[in-house]
Amino acid sequence: MAESRDRLSRAVDIAAIFAARRQSRSLGIYQDRPEFDMALFGSPRTNAAIRNQTVGVGTITGRGRVSLGTPRGRGGRTIMDRENMPPPGSARRGRGRGSNSVLPSWYPRTPLRDITATVRAIERRGRLGGSDGREFGSPMSQGRMDPDFSEATPVVHLVHGNRIMSSTPTPAFKGSPSTVGKVPKFLQHITNQASGDPESLTPQKKLLNSIDTVEKVVMEELQKLKRTPSAKKAEREKRVRTLMSMR
Amino acid sequence: MDLDYAHYMLTQGRKGGKENPTATVNSPSREAYRKQLAEALNLNRTRILAFKNKPPTPTSERTLDAPDLVDDFYLNLLDWGSKNVLAIALENTVYLWDASNGSTSELVTVGDEDGPVTSVNWAPDGLHLSIGLNNSNVQLWDSASCKQLRTLRGCHRSRVGSMAWNNHILTTGGMDGKIINNDVRIRSHIVETYRGHQQEVCGLKWSTSGQQLASGGNDNLIHIWDRSVASSNSATQWFHRLEEHTSAVKALAWCPFQGNLLASGGGGGDRSIKFWNTHTGACLNSIDTGSQVCALLWNKNEKELLSSHGFTQNQLILWKYPSMLKMAELTGHTSRVLYMTQSPDGCTVATAAGDETLRFWNVFGVPEVAAKAAPKANPEPFSRFNRIR
Numbered sequence: 001m002a003e004s005r006d007r008l009s010r011a012v013d014i015a016a017i018f019a020a021r022r023q024s025r026s027l028g029i030y031q032d033r034p035e036f037d038m039a040l041f042g043s044p045r046t047n048a049a050i051r052n053q054t055v056g057v058g059t060i061t062g063r064g065r066v067s068l069g070t071p072r073g074r075g076g077r078t079i080m081d082r083e084n085m086p087p088p089g090s091a092r093r094g095r096g097r098g099s100n101s102v103l104p105s106w107y108p109r110t111p112l113r114d115i116t117a118t119v120r121a122i123e124r125r126g127r128l129g130g131s132d133g134r135e136f137g138s139p140m141s142q143g144r145m146d147p148d149f150s151e152a153t154p155v156v157h158l159v160h161g162n163r164i165m166s167s168t169p170t171p172a173f174k175g176s177p178s179t180v181g182k183v184p185k186f187l188q189h190i191t192n193q194a195s196g197d198p199e200s201l202t203p204q205k206k207l208l209n210s211i212d213t214v215e216k217v218v219m220e221e222l223q224k225l226k227r228t229p230s231a232k233k234a235e236r237e238k239r240v241r242t243l244m245s246m247r
Numbered sequence: 248m249d250l251d252y253a254h255y256m257l258t259q260g261r262k263g264g265k266e267n268p269t270a271t272v273n274s275p276s277r278e279a280y281r282k283q284l285a286e287a288l289n290l291n292r293t294r295i296l297a298f299k300n301k302p303p304t305p306t307s308e309r310t311l312d313a314p315d316l317v318d319d320f321y322l323n324l325l326d327w328g329s330k331n332v333l334a335i336a337l338e339n340t341v342y343l344w345d346a347s348n349g350s351t352s353e354l355v356t357v358g359d360e361d362g363p364v365t366s367v368n369w370a371p372d373g374l375h376l377s378i379g380l381n382n383s384n385v386q387l388w389d390s391a392s393c394k395q396l397r398t399l400r401g402c403h404r405s406r407v408g409s410m411a412w413n414n415h416i417l418t419t420g421g422m423d424g425k426i427i428n429n430d431v432r433i434r435s436h437i438v439e440t441y442r443g444h445q446q447e448v449c450g451l452k453w454s455t456s457g458q459q460l461a462s463g464g465n466d467n468l469i470h471i472w473d474r475s476v477a478s479s480n481s482a483t484q485w486f487h488r489l490e491e492h493t494s495a496v497k498a499l500a501w502c503p504f505q506g507n508l509l510a511s512g513g514g515g516g517d518r519s520i521k522f523w524n525t526h527t528g529a530c531l532n533s534i535d536t537g538s539q540v541c542a543l544l545w546n547k548n549e550k551e552l553l554s555s556h557g558f559t560q561n562q563l564i565l566w567k568y569p570s571m572l573k574m575a576e577l578t579g580h581t582s583r584v585l586y587m588t589q590s591p592d593g594c595t596v597a598t599a600a601g602d603e604t605l606r607f608w609n610v611f612g613v614p615e616v617a618a619k620a621a622p623k624a625n626p627e628p629f630s631r632f633n634r635i636r
Contacts, residue, residue, distance in 0.1 A: 027375055027415060028432045029387055032397040080422075080447065080465065083320035083495045083514045083539070086558050100318065100582045101603040109314035111337055112344050112351040112605065116310045119604065 128204045307579045307606035308595075311344070313337055318582065318601030320497065320514070320541065320557070321408045321422075321449040321465065323366040325586035325599050330373030332390060333588070333597060335605060336364035341378055343390060346590065354393060355386070368410040370417075373591075377417055379407030385419055387431060399436055402427045409451040411460070418460060420448030426462055426472070443470045443485050449497040454506065459486070459525055461509050463496030469511055471525050487528035493517040500543035504550065512540025515558050520566075534571050536564065542587035544596060546611045553610060555598055557583030563598065565610055579606055 102119055103109070225231060315338040317324065324336040333344040334354070339362035341354045357364060357380060366379035375396070378386045385399040385407055403421030411418045416438070417429045426441035426448055441462070450463030460472040473486035489511075498512030498520075508531075509523045518538055522531040538556035545552055550568045561584055563577040582601035589596045594612050599605045 027370060027372060029375065029396045030432055030434055082465065087515060100601050102581055103312070109312055111314060111342050112311045112335070114309065115312045115604070119310045
């Protein structure tokens with residue numbers, strides 16, 4: 001049992017030590033005692049000084065998510081980082097924004113959260129709607145987005161619904177309001193518009209186009225609702241109330 | 248009965264029936280030709296084709312988010328322990344993911360001056376986890392109580408990018424090229440130092456017997472260290488030095504069914520998988536894969552090898568051994584598949600890439616089939632049949 005070299009008397013919790021040792025008995029790992037470490041290696045300041053002295057070429061040189069060892073980027077070609085350099089022929093795919101993630105930048109990231117459905121939707125959308133040049137969720141990045149991404153999930157649900165219904169496009173158009181559940185009247189209106197499309201689009205493309213139009217129309221409707229006289233009155237009442245309370 | 252032939256005959260017959268009223272009349276020579284062709288194609292009608300498992304699906308089964316995962320070839324940030332808990336390091340933080348219930352917990356976040364985390368490795372008991380840091384320290388953690396047990400200091404001069412456990416010995420490989428055997432039970436933990444690599448040690452694997460250690464470095468070398476042979480006094484400590492790769496060797500995998508067989512994969516300039524007899528040091532086979540090889544895994548139940556790749560296709564390739572035919576090519580990652588590990592039951596493979604996703608692939612079979620196969624005495628059921636997948 002390691003003993004500290006200073007002469008201060010400390011209360012020793014034998015039960016805790018024993019319990020801790022019993023837990024790692026299978027491996028019998030020697031456990032550090034922090035005060036013992038201090039006595040051996042000196043104060044943390046000198047420890048850090050020693051560490052900084054012995055720092056070699058490969059340790060911390062910069063901050064940032066991908067700077068490790070040698071600085072990343074075009075200026076950092078060394079033999080130590082050889083394997084991280086892409087071969088000269090392959091062009092970067094235009095994701096020079098720093099993050100190579102498949103998820104859009106506004107998507108909230110939680111470590112190890114299940115994003116299977118989201119990634120599949122993005123892949124499918126990229127495959128089908130590539131010619132449109134739409135970035136996923138670009139109609140969504142308006143000011144009214146709340147941090148909680150509950151708006152993203154209806155889009156995903158729509159895509160899912162479309163996948164199931166892509167085999168029977170025409171009758172499914174009428175059935176899709178059940179998945180959205182928000183504004184059934186507009187969907188029927190839009191789908192009637194979309195079915196009059198002269199181009200020979202695949203059913204999936206047609207559905208994706210209709211999703212976009214639906215999004216636009218839904219936004220417009222919500223804006224309209226805001227602008228109705230009753231909504232304006234309610235807003236005015238709220239403002240009056242706050243002002244009165246401040247008197 | 249040969250079901251394939253029967254199916255073929257039925258469909259051909261139906262097609263013939265449909266065509267007759269509309270298309271040209273089938274001449275007798277055409278019929279005879281078709282019959283001959285059918286026979287030729289079904290030469291092996293008498294052989295029973297037993298399909299053991301369904302072939303692996305080409306898409307990942309599940310995808311988890313892995314924000315801030317460091318996209319560096321030389322690190323080893325993913326490991327799956329024997330208690331079915333997966334450990335992954337996302338920059339400065341190590342997370343544990345329990346595969347049985349899908350729950351996530353954060354084990355530790357190291358400070359900015361110590362991190363990022365450069366390697367994680369589970370001890371054989373699946374409870375203790377070693378974490379290698381950029382500041383050259385190695386932390387040992389108890390995952391059950393989430394307590395840090397000790398810190399191994401002073402062994403390396405720069406980051407610890409690779410680690411491997413052998414019972415109570417934790418072997419660490421550093422950017423300084425040194426390989427150190429640490430006995431975690433005693434206070435002065437350094438029991439042996441293997442010198443041989445001139446550049447970073449990125450691949451480190453103990454053989455299943457624990458007798459030999461394979462190490463791969465950025466200097467394109469593979470060293471085989473044998474515990475009975477290595478001693479600090481001799482000029483060369485290594486048992487074998489394998490120099491045939493022309494790029495960094497990170498992918499190393501010992502064969503589970505043949506004790507002295509090692510598979511290794513070369514980096515971007517080499518792109519090949521080589522097989523070695525580690526007793527003699529001879530290279531048994533070399534296959535060009537076309538992409539940078541980042542990791543290798545053997546199937547514990549079948550004679551198959553899975554390789555994960557980087558530049559430029561970012562795919563996973565399943566090879567049949569020893570014929571080295573491509574059985575499946577799995578795509579999904581949009582960045583180099585740098586980190587790969589397999590579940591303790593040997594059915595699922597987890598991969599993580601710079602696209603900040605952690606994906607799971609049921610490439611080694613479904614768990615129910617593996618569970619059924621496990622109690623059998625011989626490791627290969629249906630061994631008397633010829634198999635295709």
